[in-house]
Amino acid sequence: MTEILKKGVLLEAKSGIQASILQFFQDTIEKKLFDAVMLPMKVPSGDSFAWIMIKEQDIITDAQPLAPIMPVNAAKALKRYTRKGKGKYKIAALMKPCEIRATIELTKLNQVHLEDVTLFSYDCVGALPMQDYINNPKIGDEKFSKLLADKNWNSEDVKPVCKICDKFSLSASDLHFALNDQGLILLSNSEKGEKLLTDLNLKAETDLTKWQNYIEEQKAIKLKNREETFEIIKGMVEGFENLTETFANCIGCHNCSSSCPICYCRQCYFDSSVSKPNSDIVMMRAEDRGAVSLPLDRIMFHTGRMAHMSLSCVSCGLCSDACPVNIPVAKIFSYVASQTQKTFEYSAGASVGDVLPMKEYRLDELGELGELVKSAEVQEGNHE
Amino acid sequence: MSKILKTNNPIEQTLKDLLKYLLDSKHVSAVFSLRKVNKKGSVDYGLISDVAKLNEIAPLHPIMPANAGQLLGRFTPMDKPVVAVVRPCEFRAFVELTKREQGQMDNFLFITYSCGGVFLLKDYAEDKIKKKLDGYWDSVKKGEIHESIRNSCKTCEHIAPLNSDIFISLIGEENGKIYLTSDKAEKCWKDLK
Numbered sequence: 145m146t147e148i149l150k151k152g153v154l155l156e157a158k159s160g161i162q163a164s165i166l167q168f169f170q171d172t173i174e175k176k177l178f179d180a181v182m183l184p185m186k187v188p189s190g191d192s193f194a195w196i197m198i199k200e201q202d203i204i205t206d207a208q209p210l211a212p213i214m215p216v217n218a219a220k221a222l223k224r225y226t227r228k229g230k231g232k233y234k235i236a237a238l239m240k241p242c243e244i245r246a247t248i249e250l251t252k253l254n255q256v257h258l259e260d261v262t263l264f265s266y267d268c269v270g271a272l273p274m275q276d277y278i279n280n281p282k283i284g285d286e287k288f289s290k291l292l293a294d295k296n297w298n299s300e301d302v303k304p305v306c307k308i309c310d311k312f313s314l315s316a317s318d319l320h321f322a323l324n325d326q327g328l329i330l331l332s333n334s335e336k337g338e339k340l341l342t343d344l345n346l347k348a349e350t351d352l353t354k355w356q357n358y359i360e361e362q363k364a365i366k367l368k369n370r371e372e373t374f375e376i377i378k379g380m381v382e383g384f385e386n387l388t389e390t391f392a393n394c395i396g397c398h399n400c401s402s403s404c405p406i407c408y409c410r411q412c413y414f415d416s417s418v419s420k421p422n423s424d425i426v427m428m429r430a431e432d433r434g435a436v437s438l439p440l441d442r443i444m445f446h447t448g449r450m451a452h453m454s455l456s457c458v459s460c461g462l463c464s465d466a467c468p469v470n471i472p473v474a475k476i477f478s479y480v481a482s483q484t485q486k487t488f489e490y491s492a493g494a495s496v497g498d499v500l501p502m503k504e505y506r507l508d509e510l511g512e513l514g515e516l517v518k519s520a521e522v523q524e525g526n527h528e
Numbered sequence: 529m530s531k532i533l534k535t536n537n538p539i540e541q542t543l544k545d546l547l548k549y550l551l552d553s554k555h556v557s558a559v560f561s562l563r564k565v566n567k568k569g570s571v572d573y574g575l576i577s578d579v580a581k582l583n584e585i586a587p588l589h590p591i592m593p594a595n596a597g598q599l600l601g602r603f604t605p606m607d608k609p610v611v612a613v614v615r616p617c618e619f620r621a622f623v624e625l626t627k628r629e630q631g632q633m634d635n636f637l638f639i640t641y642s643c644g645g646v647f648l649l650k651d652y653a654e655d656k657i658k659k660k661l662d663g664y665w666d667s668v669k670k671g672e673i674h675e676s677i678r679n680s681c682k683t684c685e686h687i688a689p690l691n692s693d694i695f696i697s698l699i700g701e702e703n704g705k706i707y708l709t710s711d712k713a714e715k716c717w718k719d720l721k
């Protein structure tokens with residue numbers, strides 16, 4: 145635990161957690177500490193949420209800071225705002241921890257600029273599956289309110305990938321809203337966060353030990369779920385036959401890629417004309433193998449995506465929400481990400497300071513490959 | 529003037545036999561059709577050049593994993609002859625794509641059929657359609673609309689296009705009839721005899 149995280153600010157939450165967070169942001173706008181706040185707000189049809197940049201204090205009360213679903217990863221929304229450099233305004237953005245991690249990854253990829261943005265996170269109970277919520281928003285709202293009231297981190301109602309998420313609490317944000325039995329504690333997690341507390345004249349006096357212990361207990365439960373789930377996923381994706389069987393229902397819609405916050409490339413190989421061979425090549429493949437599946441190269445698409453973005457995958461689960469044929473894409477990518485990130489001793493979204501493995505060459509990395517090369521060289525020498 | 533072929537075998541088997549004949553006799557270089565790819569019942573479109581692999585096809589299966597018109601558009605113009613079994617709406621999509629120069633009809637022999645509609649992809653993904661298939665085919669024979677097909681299929685009024693080369697009448701038929709509706713199709717039939 146860093147010095148900065150020994151104590152937090154206890155916030156009044158008599159009217160509920162959501163109201164307390166809204167009140168906090170209203171105060172920051174009133175005191176002109178921010179020009180705008182980026183928060184989720186229910187769409188007029190009532191069955192989804194959109195990210196809204198709010199400047200007017202009165203409109204803030206229409207937002208729902210802790211939304212039950214994640215229709216768009218907030219990192220993607222923030223990218224739209226800052227991709228071409230920092231804007232004119234000082235922004236506060238409240239996100240789920242996985243959205244914070246995606247924001248950090250996009251910052252490293254120069255797709256988000258955080259100079260004038262202050263990131264807020266909160267203890268996330270998970271998000272409901274999109275389709276469940278859209279089918280019955282009223283029941284979805286009731287379920288989610290109960291999850292928040294019970295501070296239930298192990299519900300069966302949330303997305304499968306949320307059930308196995310062990311990074312549901314404090315992340316690389318500047319400030320964090322911790323949910324505990326006393327209500328709401330605001331923690332600063334950076335110099336930017338410290339400065340804001342000072343500007344608001346808020347004193348960090350509430351001890352965090354009890355909250356931290358509780359979070360650690362919940363993490364241990366989630367990690368166990370994660371290990372069990374990964375054992376199942378491993379059997380589904382390791383080996384080409386298992387992989388093709390798992391993705392057999394894929395219709396090649398690329399929704400998983402479109403919804404992914406990390407798949408940011410504006411020119412994707414898989415959408416380019418290069419990836420769409422002409423009739424000669426399709427016929428040649430059919431004649432070589434006896435038959436060819438169409439659309440072509442669906443397995444290559446998924447493995448290509450794994451190779452391209454799994455090091456930065458934050459397991460937000462949007463890919464599964466977007467899949468029309470229920471392939472457990474999020475759990476699969478989460479499993480693959482756990483392996484690739486472990487290989488490079490990297491944790492996606494943990495810190496802006498960590499260098500992306502793709503951008504760095506370390507002499508000592510992948511030592512086992514070095515051993516193989518040495519052994520091959522020795523064998524070659526013996527032959528000579 | 530169309531010619532009608534009658535068959536005593538189940539219509540899907542007759543269609544498979546016809547496709548095998550077309551491929552075996554080198555009238556076509558490949559067959560484009562829906563096919564089953566595993567024991568779970570996953571289906572996708574395939575371009576098949578090996579006669580033995582035609583056993584896997586399920587040309588009339590009521591699922592649309594992709595619009596065949598779009599798929600065909602992606603790899604035309606086709607230099608070698610191909611027979612394609614597609615739904616009426618897929619055929620219409622391909623016709624529209626050809627007008628936009630996104631596809632070419634040359635070298636295709638098109639087989640379409642009166643379509644009873646397709647199930648929702650969601651139901652297919654949740655493995656809910658297997659137990660509904662018998663009821664679906666009963667509905668097709670009786671000329672009724674099955675309750676579980678997609679809403680867009682329930683309201684479709686273009687269920688039987690007659691401008692393909694071969695048309696299979698399924699709706700309201702006990703065992704279906706095959707119509708040869710183009711010179712190209714009639715030529716294949718003459719060769720078969």
